[in-house]
Amino acid sequence: MSESKPNRRGILIILSSPSGAGKSTLAKRLMAWDPSLKFSVSATTRAPRPGEEDGREYYFKTHDEFQKMVEEGEMLEHAQVFDHFYGSPKAPVEDAIKAGRDVLFDIDWQGGQQIRNSTLADDVVSIFVLPPSIAELESRLRSRAQDSDEVIAGRMRKSRDEISHWAEYDYVLVNTDVDKAELQMISIVSAERQRRSRQPGLVELVRGLNTEFEERT
Numbered sequence: 001m002s003e004s005k006p007n008r009r010g011i012l013i014i015l016s017s018p019s020g021a022g023k024s025t026l027a028k029r030l031m032a033w034d035p036s037l038k039f040s041v042s043a044t045t046r047a048p049r050p051g052e053e054d055g056r057e058y059y060f061k062t063h064d065e066f067q068k069m070v071e072e073g074e075m076l077e078h079a080q081v082f083d084h085f086y087g088s089p090k091a092p093v094e095d096a097i098k099a100g101r102d103v104l105f106d107i108d109w110q111g112g113q114q115i116r117n118s119t120l121a122d123d124v125v126s127i128f129v130l131p132p133s134i135a136e137l138e139s140r141l142r143s144r145a146q147d148s149d150e151v152i153a154g155r156m157r158k159s160r161d162e163i164s165h166w167a168e169y170d171y172v173l174v175n176t177d178v179d180k181a182e183l184q185m186i187s188i189v190s191a192e193r194q195r196r197s198r199q200p201g202l203v204e205l206v207r208g209l210n211t212e213f214e215e216r217t
């Protein structure tokens with residue numbers, strides 16, 4: 001059976017924020033809202049956190065394996081964040097958008113910039129998530145209870161740099177109440193989909209409306 005041609009290309013939804021502002025939480029909620037979204041599983045050289053599974057949150061790679069992927073041109077973008085390397089494998093993203101499937105990225109500002117400067121720029125919708133305060137950001141990092149004090153301190157130092165790129169994004173959300181932030185994300189994605197897709201039959205509908213006008217005169 002031949003697959004029907006999608007009526008639009010997939011959108012690349014890029015989600016960035018300082019660590020702890022809530023982008024993984026919001027990404028999971030967006031995926032639960034629309035399971036047809038494809039989450040871009042990044043490759044990383046950082047160690048898995050408890051509960052993380054290889055191939056689900058990340059592809060966990062050694063430094064050499066990661067370098068080989070970069071050298072062989074397999075990455076859509078890649079960057080060093082904190083003390084580790086992170087990158088988005090290219091092939092699954094290209095396949096998804098050609099099939100009309102939207103792809104969700106949880107990546108930092110460097111990755112966002114690289115994709116916005118790539119040939120896929122027209123397909124990008126970028127969203128930056130801000131925390132309501134720095135005290136709240138630190139408290140969220142601590143409450144996640146997955147990183148040592150030293151790692152948390154490193155992430156807090158890097159936050160200022162990440163936040164300085166907020167204005168490069170199409171949309172900026174303040175994640176105070178997570179339910180409200182989720183609703184805002186859903187609204188953004190719904191509106192961007194509507195903007196880029198033409199419902200089938202619109203030309204015929206407008207032709208019919210014009211015929212009706214003519215019949216009335």
Ligand SMILES: Nc1nc2c(ncn2[C@@H]2O[C@H](COP(=O)(O)OP(=O)(O)O)[C@@H](O)[C@H]2O)c(=O)[nH]1
Nearest residue numbers: 019020042079081086087088106107108110111
């Ligand atoms: N450029 C880039 N950044 C990534 C990628 N994957 C994850 N990141 C970013 O790396 C940072 C650290 O991610 P992680 O170690 O999972 O900690 P998090 O702060 O809890 O999300 C976050 O800002 C992620 O958005 C990627 O493929 N490319």
Ligand SMILES: Nc1ncnc2c1ncn2[C@@H]1O[C@H](COP(=O)(O)OP(=O)(O)O)[C@@H](O)[C@H]1O
Nearest residue numbers: 019020021022023024025140144175176177178
């Ligand atoms: N609006 C919110 N209010 C309170 N806690 C939140 C909110 N959003 C996320 N969190 C919590 O903050 C912590 C960090 O969120 P997470 O999604 O892991 O952030 P990021 O992916 O940006 O590093 C998690 O424990 C998460 O449950």
